[in-house]
Amino acid sequence: xxxxxxxxxxxxxxxxxxxxxxxxxxxxxxxxxxxxxxxxxxxxxxxxxxxxxxxxxxxxxxxxxxxxxxxxxxxxxxxxxxxxxxxxxxxxxxxxxxxxxxxxxxxxxxxxxxxxxxxxxxxxxxxxxxxxxxxxxxxxxxxxxxxxxxxxxxxxxxxxxxxxxxxxxxxxxxxxxxxxxxxxxxxxxxxxxxxxxxxxxxxxxxxxxxxxxxxxxxxxxxxxxxxxxxxxxxxxxxxxxxxxxxxxxxxxxxxxxxxxx
Amino acid sequence: xxxxxxxxxxxxxxxxxxxxxxxxxxxxxxxxxxxxxxxxxxxxxxxxxxxxxxxxxxxxxxxxxxxxxxxxxxxxxxxxxxxxxxxxxxxxxxxxxxxxxxxxxxxxxxxxxxxxxxxxxxxxxxxxxxxxxxxxxxxxxxxxxxxxxxxxxxxxxxxxxxxxxxxxxxxxxxxxxxxxxxxxxxxxxxxxxxxxxxxxxxxxxxxxxxxxxxxxxxxxxxxxxxxxxxxxxxxxxxxxxxxxxxxxxxxxxxxxxxxxxxxxxxxxxxxxxxxxxxxxxxxxxxxxxxxxxxxxxxxxxxxxxxxxxxxxxxxxxxxxxxxxxxxxxxxxxxxxxxxxxx
Numbered sequence: 152x153x154x155x156x157x158x159x160x161x162x163x164x165x166x167x168x169x170x171x172x173x174x175x176x177x178x179x180x181x182x183x184x185x186x187x188x189x190x191x192x193x194x195x196x197x198x199x200x201x202x203x204x205x206x207x208x209x210x211x212x213x214x215x216x217x218x219x220x221x222x223x224x225x226x227x228x229x230x231x232x233x234x235x236x237x238x239x240x241x242x243x244x245x246x247x248x249x250x251x252x253x254x255x256x257x258x259x260x261x262x263x264x265x266x267x268x269x270x271x272x273x274x275x276x277x278x279x280x281x282x283x284x285x286x287x288x289x290x291x292x293x294x295x296x297x298x299x300x301x302x303x304x305x306x307x308x309x310x311x312x313x314x315x316x317x318x319x320x321x322x323x324x325x326x327x328x329x330x331x332x333x334x335x336x337x338x339x340x341x342x343x344x345x346x347x348x349x350x351x352x353x354x355x356x357x358x359x360x361x362x363x364x365x366x367x368x369x370x371x372x373x374x375x376x377x378x379x380x381x382x383x384x385x386x387x388x389x390x391x392x393x394x395x396x397x398x399x400x401x402x403x404x405x406x407x408x409x410x411x412x
Numbered sequence: 413x414x415x416x417x418x419x420x421x422x423x424x425x426x427x428x429x430x431x432x433x434x435x436x437x438x439x440x441x442x443x444x445x446x447x448x449x450x451x452x453x454x455x456x457x458x459x460x461x462x463x464x465x466x467x468x469x470x471x472x473x474x475x476x477x478x479x480x481x482x483x484x485x486x487x488x489x490x491x492x493x494x495x496x497x498x499x500x501x502x503x504x505x506x507x508x509x510x511x512x513x514x515x516x517x518x519x520x521x522x523x524x525x526x527x528x529x530x531x532x533x534x535x536x537x538x539x540x541x542x543x544x545x546x547x548x549x550x551x552x553x554x555x556x557x558x559x560x561x562x563x564x565x566x567x568x569x570x571x572x573x574x575x576x577x578x579x580x581x582x583x584x585x586x587x588x589x590x591x592x593x594x595x596x597x598x599x600x601x602x603x604x605x606x607x608x609x610x611x612x613x614x615x616x617x618x619x620x621x622x623x624x625x626x627x628x629x630x631x632x633x634x635x636x637x638x639x640x641x642x643x644x645x646x647x648x649x650x651x652x653x654x655x656x657x658x659x660x661x662x663x664x665x666x667x668x669x670x671x672x673x674x675x676x677x678x679x680x681x682x683x684x685x686x687x688x689x690x691x692x693x694x695x696x697x698x699x700x701x702x703x704x705x706x707x708x709x710x711x712x713x714x715x716x717x718x719x720x721x722x723x724x725x726x727x728x729x730x731x732x733x734x735x736x737x738x739x740x741x742x743x744x745x746x747x748x749x750x751x752x753x754x
Contacts, residue, residue, distance in 0.1 A: 235639060250637050254630035254697035259623060264638030266620045276618050 164223075165190045165358045166211065166242075166327055171220030173206050173382075180206040182382045183220070188327065193349060193359040195373035195390075197366065197402055202379035204362050208329055211360075212244045213237040225326075241326035245316045247335060253305035257297060260304055261286045261319050285322075293318040294351060310341035310348075317348050320357075327358040334368055346372050366395055378402055436746050440690055440706040447710060451717050458720060468602040471712040473498070473660045473667075473676070475605045475705070477683040478690070479612050480656030482704050485687060486616070487649035488629035488696030489549065489556045493563035494657035495680035497541045499571045499671070501534040501661030506580040506671040508533055509587065514576050524586045531662055538658025541567060542651035549650065550643050564680070572673045581670030591667040601663060608656070613701045625649060630697030685732050686711050689739040691746075711735070 164187035173181040181203045188194050196204045209215045210222060213231025221228050224240055231237045234244070251260055262282050268275040286300045295314040297307060304312055313333060320328050330349070334342045349372055353359050363369055369376055369390075376393050378386035378401040386393075386401040435442070452459035477494050484491040509526050511517040520526060541563065548559040593600045616622035624645045627635040636642045665671050690707030692699030711732060718728045 234637070238637075238639070249631075250634045252627050252630040252634045252697070255623075255626055259627070260634075263627060263635060264640045266623060268620055275620055277620060277623060 164188060165225060167223040168207070168210070169221050169223060171207075171210060171217045171222070173203075173210065173215065174218045179382050181210075181217070184379075184382075184384045185220075186377060186384060186387065188358045188360060190326070190358050191353055191356045192375065193353050193361065193373045194375045194377055195369035196360060196362045196377050196379065197364075197369055197398065198379035199402060201381075202402075203382040204379055205331075206382075207379070208244060208331065208360075208362060211237065211242060211327075211329060213242075241324055242329070243316075243320045243325045243327070244329045244331065245313070245320070245333070246331050247333070248309070248312055250316055251304050251312050254303060256303050257290070257300040257307070257315060258282050258286045260315050261289070261300075261322075263319075265323065289318050289322050290314070293321070294347065308341055309337050310344045313337075313345055314348050317352055321352055321355060325357060327360070328352065329360045329362065331362045332364070333361055334363070334365065342368065366398060369398075370395070380404060432749070436749055437691070437700075438703070439742065439746075440703050440710065444706045444710045444713070448713055451713060455717055455720055458717065463716060463720075465598060465602060467709060467712045467716050468605065469599045470716070471708045472601040472605040473664050474679055474682045474686060474711070475708045476608050476656050476660040476663070477679060478686045478704050478708050479608055479701060480653030481683050482687050482690070482692050482699060482701060483612070483616070483625060483656075484649050484653040485692050485694060486629045486696060486699055487625045487646055488632065489646060489649055490560060490694075491545065491650060491653040492557065492560040492680060493541060493545060493567060494653055494683065495676055495678075496564050496567035496571065497538060497654050497657040498661035498664065498679065499675045499677075500541065500567045500574070501537040501658035502665040502668075502671040502675055503571045503574050503580065503661075503673075504537050505530045505534050505587075505662050505665040506583070507574055509584055510580045510582045510670055512580055512582045512670070514574075514578055514580050519584065523584055526584050527586050527590065530587065530665075531659075534658045534662035534665075535655055537661075538655035539651065541658070542654030545654060546647040546650040550647050571671075571675070575671065575673050577673055579670060579672045581668075583666060583669045587666045588669060591663070591669075601667065604663065608659075609701055609705055616701060621645070621648070626697050628697075682711060682732065685736045685739070688736055688743070691739075691743070693743060707739075 166188045168184055168186045171181055171184045171186075172179065184203070184207065186207070196207065198204050206215070210217050213234045213236050216230065222231070223229065224237075224242070229237075229240070250263075252263070258279070267278040267282050269278055270276070283300055290297060290300065293314060295311060295318065297311055304315070307315075317328065333349075334345055337345060346368070349359055349361065353374075361369070361372065370393075373390050376386065376388060376390050376398055377384065378398060380402065386398065457463070477498060481491060481494055507514055508516050508518050508530050511519075518526065518529070520529060545556075545560055545563055548554045548563075549556045591601060595603055616625060624635060624640055627640065628642050628645045632642050635645075661676070664676060668675070686707035687699075687704055688694070688707070689710060690699065690701075690704035692704060714731055714735075715728050718725065718731070
């Protein structure tokens with residue numbers, strides 16, 4: 152399978168990578184990759200280890216700059232100087248538990264870095280009650296049940312923590328969220344809830360990229376499947392046009408199809 | 413982990429679990445109350461207002477050191493240099509205003525200016541030491557334990573150098589008044605200590621900066637990703653612990669009417685004991701000043717008991733050492749209770 156199977160891009164893409172190449176010395180981690188993600192769409196990035204998924208995420212997040220090619224976000228070519236720059240535009244990368252402080256409660260996590268304050272004699276004072284009210288409302292609207300938002304995050308399940316991150320992202324006006332192996336450490340029930348969370352985020356018109364090894368999850372949640380192999384984009388199709396076989400073939404190359412579940 | 417998932421999710425027990433958590437969080441207060449009660453019952457002359465005021469007053473120096481140390485530890489750092497910072501600030505105060513041996517003998521007109529003047533000098537000493545520590549740990553990325561251990565030795569040496577190895581004594585009366593006056597029958601030192609605790613309890617629990625101290629101590633990656641300036645928070649923690657230590661040193665100088673080259677040796681470990689007993693976790697991100705207060709008072713009341721019983725002072729040391737170990741055991745017991753029931 153040497154040719155790239157792609158379908159024509161639809162207009163109004165939120166994020167576009169255009170002919171992006173990333174070289175680390177002599178090694179090309181990404182070669183001439185073009186990829187678009189629209190608002191209200193879940194795209195699954197698939198591929199073996201070293202296929203280029205992580206590099207693509209690093210470019211989207213602004214952790215690295217591509218050697219050539221460009222990144223267009225909301226129709227404007229962007230050069231992110233740092234992850235903060237991409238974040239300010241509404242791009243969020245969610246790694247497992249990396250953005251959660253276990254030692255503080257849900258409210259403190261939800262408002263991390265954006266605390267509501269009032270001034271008392273010039274001293275900034277946290278508006279705890281207001282923050283609690285908003286957190287409770289957003290978590291409830293997001294369909295996440297927690298016993299109390301005053302509970303420390305360490306007492307929550309992995310799925311609930313992920314829900315905090317997603318709800319937080321939605322609330323603060325995020326536009327594109329990248330979830331890196333979101334279900335790696337979760338049980339079956341929690342995966343189900345996680346998938347639900349992602350659907351809810353998509354239904355609010357936000358774009359979601361999930362990076363996963365698990366074809367099963369990808370087929371369950373993604374509207375489009377994108378496969379990387381050896382730094383090249385080798386498949387980019389609607390999930391409905393794909394079968395497990397074609398996708399696993401794309402992942403592994405010309406080898407025999409891998410049966411998955 | 414004997415509980416099944418089913419019992420884990422039964423809601424009615426949440427209330428009693430909250431109580432368990434409340435108790436576990438404040439167990440040091442219970443220990444303090446029981447200890448004080450026992451002392452009052454069994455040690456003749458212990459149960460007097462004068463003794464209690466004395467306990468609070470005696471707690472001033474270790475208490476203020478403990479506040480700074482708590483902030484450093486909660487923020488995920490450690491500051492071993494506080495004791496030497498305190499001594500250096502005390503010595504700087506003494507050298508500035510004392511008219512004895514190595515003293516500079518500063519006598520402004522009017523004389524009360526020595527109070528704000530020497531305080532300013534002491535706090536500047538704290539700022540300098542704190543900046544030095546922050547530079548080593550945050551800019552040069554040295555391990556905080558080793559870097560501040562270095563500062564501990566370095567600045568104790570500076571104390572000796574500054575005084576020429578001699579005791580510097582004899583402070584002007586306005587400074588002595590700081591240590592000796594009473595307000596509403598309570599020593600000024602006790603009021604100051606209470607004020608410091610209240611102020612920093614407020615800062616840690618009610619302000620964004622206090623929140624950041626906990627976030628940075630818990631998982632620095634998360635606040636960094638949330639756009640919080642993690643390095644500034646850590647630097648501020650070092651500055652605060654040093655400035656508070658310097659303030660304690662200034663108070664100590666007024667109290668002892670001068671400074672000796674070995675002033676306050678051993679207070680680091682007392683502060684450490686108080687902080688750990690008070691429930692501040694050495695992992696960072698965990699602990700409350702309310703617990704630390706109890707830890708300080710507990711150590712101070714035990715020392716007072718040892719004095720009243722006219723035991724050898726080394727018993728105090730043994731008891732305090734034992735308490736630190738007990739506090740660590742308590743800490744790990746708390747965590748296993750939490751993970752099992754909460």
